[in-house]
Amino acid sequence: xxxxxxxxxxxxxxxxxxxxxxxxxxxxxxxxxxxxxxxxxxxxxxxxxxxxxxxxxxxxxxxxxxxxxxxxxxxxxxxxxxxxxxxxxxxxxxxxxxxxxxxxxxxxxxxxxxxxxxxxxxxxxxxxxxxxxxxxxxxxxxxxxxxxxxxxxxxxxxxxxxxxxxxxxxxxxxxxxxxxxxxxxxxxxxxxxxxxxxxxxxxxxxxxxxxxxxxxxxxxxxxxxxxxxxxxxxxxxxxxxxxxxxxxxxxxxxxxxxxxxxxxxxxxxxxxxxxxxxxxxxxxxxxxxxxxxxxxxxxxxxxxxxxxxxxxxxxxxxxxxxxxxxxxxxxxxxxxxxxxxxxxxxxxxxxxxxxxxxxxxxxxxxxxxxxxxxxxxxxxxxxxxxxxxxxxxxxxxxxxxxxxxxxxxxxxxxxxxxxxxxxxxxxxxxxxxxxxxxxxxxxxxxxxxxxxxxxxxxxxxxxxxxxxxxxxxxxxxxxxxxxxxxxxxxxxxxxxxxxxxxxxxxxxxxxxxxxxxxxxxxxxxxxxxxxxxxxxxxxxxxxxxxxxxxxxxxxxxxxxxxxxxxxxxxxxxxxxxxxxxxxxxxxxxxxxxxxxxxxxxxxxxxxxxxxxxxxxxxxxxxxxxxxxxxxxxxxxxxxxxxxxxxxxxxxxxxxxxxxxxxxxxxxxxxxxxxxxxxxxxxxxxxxxxxxxxxxxxxxxxxxx
Numbered sequence: 001x002x003x004x005x006x007x008x009x010x011x012x013x014x015x016x017x018x019x020x021x022x023x024x025x026x027x028x029x030x031x032x033x034x035x036x037x038x039x040x041x042x043x044x045x046x047x048x049x050x051x052x053x054x055x056x057x058x059x060x061x062x063x064x065x066x067x068x069x070x071x072x073x074x075x076x077x078x079x080x081x082x083x084x085x086x087x088x089x090x091x092x093x094x095x096x097x098x099x100x101x102x103x104x105x106x107x108x109x110x111x112x113x114x115x116x117x118x119x120x121x122x123x124x125x126x127x128x129x130x131x132x133x134x135x136x137x138x139x140x141x142x143x144x145x146x147x148x149x150x151x152x153x154x155x156x157x158x159x160x161x162x163x164x165x166x167x168x169x170x171x172x173x174x175x176x177x178x179x180x181x182x183x184x185x186x187x188x189x190x191x192x193x194x195x196x197x198x199x200x201x202x203x204x205x206x207x208x209x210x211x212x213x214x215x216x217x218x219x220x221x222x223x224x225x226x227x228x229x230x231x232x233x234x235x236x237x238x239x240x241x242x243x244x245x246x247x248x249x250x251x252x253x254x255x256x257x258x259x260x261x262x263x264x265x266x267x268x269x270x271x272x273x274x275x276x277x278x279x280x281x282x283x284x285x286x287x288x289x290x291x292x293x294x295x296x297x298x299x300x301x302x303x304x305x306x307x308x309x310x311x312x313x314x315x316x317x318x319x320x321x322x323x324x325x326x327x328x329x330x331x332x333x334x335x336x337x338x339x340x341x342x343x344x345x346x347x348x349x350x351x352x353x354x355x356x357x358x359x360x361x362x363x364x365x366x367x368x369x370x371x372x373x374x375x376x377x378x379x380x381x382x383x384x385x386x387x388x389x390x391x392x393x394x395x396x397x398x399x400x401x402x403x404x405x406x407x408x409x410x411x412x413x414x415x416x417x418x419x420x421x422x423x424x425x426x427x428x429x430x431x432x433x434x435x436x437x438x439x440x441x442x443x444x445x446x447x448x449x450x451x452x453x454x455x456x457x458x459x460x461x462x463x464x465x466x467x468x469x470x471x472x473x474x475x476x477x478x479x480x481x482x483x484x485x486x487x488x489x490x491x492x493x494x495x496x497x498x499x500x501x502x503x504x505x506x507x508x509x510x511x512x513x514x515x516x517x518x519x520x521x522x523x524x525x526x527x528x529x530x531x532x533x534x535x536x537x538x539x540x541x542x543x544x545x546x547x548x549x550x551x552x553x554x555x556x557x558x559x560x561x562x563x564x565x566x567x568x569x570x571x572x573x574x575x576x577x578x579x580x581x582x583x584x585x586x587x588x589x590x591x592x593x594x595x596x597x598x599x600x601x602x603x604x605x606x607x608x609x610x611x612x613x614x615x616x617x618x619x620x621x622x623x624x625x626x627x628x629x630x631x632x633x634x635x636x637x638x639x640x641x642x643x644x645x646x647x648x649x650x651x652x653x654x655x656x657x658x659x660x661x662x663x664x665x666x667x668x669x670x671x672x673x674x675x676x677x678x679x680x681x682x683x684x685x686x687x688x689x690x691x692x693x694x695x696x697x698x699x700x701x702x703x704x
Contacts, residue, residue, distance in 0.1 A: 095125055096115065096125065099118060099125070100115040100118050102133070103118070103129050103133055103136075106129070106130075107149065107152065109148065110427065110428070110429045112397065112428065112429070113149060113427075114152065117149075117152055121157055126159065127155075127156075127159055132152060132155060132156070135151070135155045136149075136151040136155055138162075139169070142170060143191065144184045144185050144188065145183075145184065145186065145187070145189070146189075150192035153192055154191065154192045154195045157195055158195040158198070158199075169198075172198050173187055173188070173191065173198075175205075175206070176190075176197060176198075176205065176224070179206045179220060179224075180220045180223070181220050182220075190224055190228040193228045194231075194235065196232040196235055197227060197228060197235075200235075205224075208239055211243050212238075212239075215243045216246060216250060216270075216273070217250065222274065225274065226273065226277045227277075229276075230278070234278065238277070238281065246280065249284065250269070250270075252284035253279060253284060253287065254269040256284055256287060256288055256291070257269045257272070260291060260302070261306050262302075265306065268306070271310065272309070272316075275313050276313035276314050276316075276317070278314065278317050279316060286319075287317075289319075290316045290317070290319070290323060291309075291316060292320075293323050293324065294308075294316075297324065297327045298346065299338075300346060308345070308349045309349075312349035312352075315349060315352055315353065318352075322355070325356055326351075326352050326353070326356065327341065327352065329355065329359045330345065330359060332356070333356070333363045334363065334382070336382075340382075344385050347385060348389075351385055351388055359388065362388050366387070369392050369393075369396050370392075370399055372414055376418050379418070380417065380418060380421040381421075383421055384421035386422075387425070390425070397428075398425070398426065398427065402424075405428070405435065406454050407450055407454075408450075417457075419457060420457050420458055420460070423460055426460070434459075434460050435449055435450070438453070438459060442471060442485050443485050444486050444489065444490075445486075452489065452490055458497060469500045470500055472500070473500040473504065474495055477500075477503070478521075478526065479523070484526075492530060495529060498532070498533075503532060507532070509536045510524070510525075510531065510532075510539060513539055513543065514558055514561055516562065524565045528565035528566040528568065528569060530566070531565050531566070533569065534568065538572055539568050542561075542568060542570055542572055543557055545572070545579045546561075546567070546575075549576060549579030549580045551583060551586070551587070552604065556600075559600065560601040562601070563602075564601065564605045567608070575608075578608060578610075579608075582608075582615070585615070585619065585622055586607075589632075591631075592627060592631075595631055596633075603633055614638055616654065616657075617630075617637055617643050617650070618632075618637075620647070620650050620653055624653075629647075630646075630647075
């Protein structure tokens, strides 16, 4: 019966294609446009023919002409699929850009949002920028709860609103509010989503509200939400459909859903209808065909397939042939097999609403208009498929704003978006808000903040609440003074990058290793914040190196790490190599061992800080049996001239040791002598690995 109603309206000519219309679904915006077959019928060029309507598809074609196609984006900004345009389209786009700049300046709204609103409604060119601005302010002041940006979105779709007086507008809103039992402030977003509700008037809705609520089994506010999510032609079709037909359609959808996923999920049917009211205008047998085709294409278990459909119910309104063509388009454009494509579609089902030509065009646009390598673009799309729901000029604008806002080159920005592709999803206003929150919470200067974000772009992906939690952990949990926050964040951004629960867990693990109470761990971490960037395995390895290689007791090792926590963040292999060399030297003298134990943690720090010079002095004393003539920590152990004056034989021993080390090196390879032999030596000789750096291990950080 619903199909017959659609056919009748098509035959009478009262049901035309909806054209680009924007309506908001939940927190996301849905964009309805003419389907592919209508653009061909209108004489417009199309690079890919998706499917040909057959006689058996007449009802589906009619339903699609009412519903259109949709791609909704999480941040509430839907994107119109790009199509090949003529030179007139280019001129219109230039006019829209100029008009958007003027309107955005008048409304004080983000240019990007205004441009999108006007881009979806080219008919806005019939109004001047002044008319759009003044009309938006007029509607916003007349309708409670409506912002100028919402009023602009309503005005470009219904310019006739300018002819209505303020009293007339308020009367219609009051009628709608009384029918739905809602406040006038709550009605405004629904009217902005579908201005045709204003044209229906409260009397029409009041007459049919009880009938529709009974047929659809929803409350009046739920009914108004469903009506606001339909395009104007579909809205009139639904209002003209009889109660038995609607009840039968809802029962058929419930039976279909229960038969496929189980009776326990029958209640999800109304969730589908509320999210995508176009299902009420699509015959149940066609919905069943699309459901079976989706199951065959995606090869997902029942629970995952149900999650995909709940996230994007509009897939059930696409013909099976179009679903198959779109699925092949995903594989071809991204150069992946069916299994990988199914995983991507399962994570972002709205990709299956893009026809192959649009899908391929967006991939190519990212490659050629963002000046990024194809391999990098494909990797970004696999990790963030939501990028394909945006027009390429939008992503290009986001990248340009990212480079300008942070003052980085294109190469640096490319590395940033390659590591975190979701940076391209943020508009200029959203990015500036995140930078402002980062500056305010951690008291950073704008230039320093930009440098920090360029170094750690992941910071831009955090919400303000997440940044505030990290700040609270640093100030309250670790006792960091607020004046030291800028220096600490710039030097050790891992304190913000790591989640606060992770930081708390590491502090607790470190306290258990060092046998310190929780309130004493703040001072330890402040002396060496880098230790929290390491795992407990690194701490334990370094602790074992001090204990075993230097033959220290557990209490001595723990005390040394408590007073010099930089030992915790040392590279384990380098620290182990130092400890082994020094341990072999200390094992030759009981006096040295006694001196080290008497010096306590300060002595351990100084011994660990010995460089090649001190190791050479100790080696000479050990080989000459002179340990009793020189203390381990007494001068001139670190003074080469003083050591040579005290031990005259040391210079000769040092020269002989260096000569012996030179002779032990492998001979140069190759024939020839002179420069040729030297070149051959430089090419083939591999120098021995350098000794691990001993100096600077425990150098305290500079003052900020």
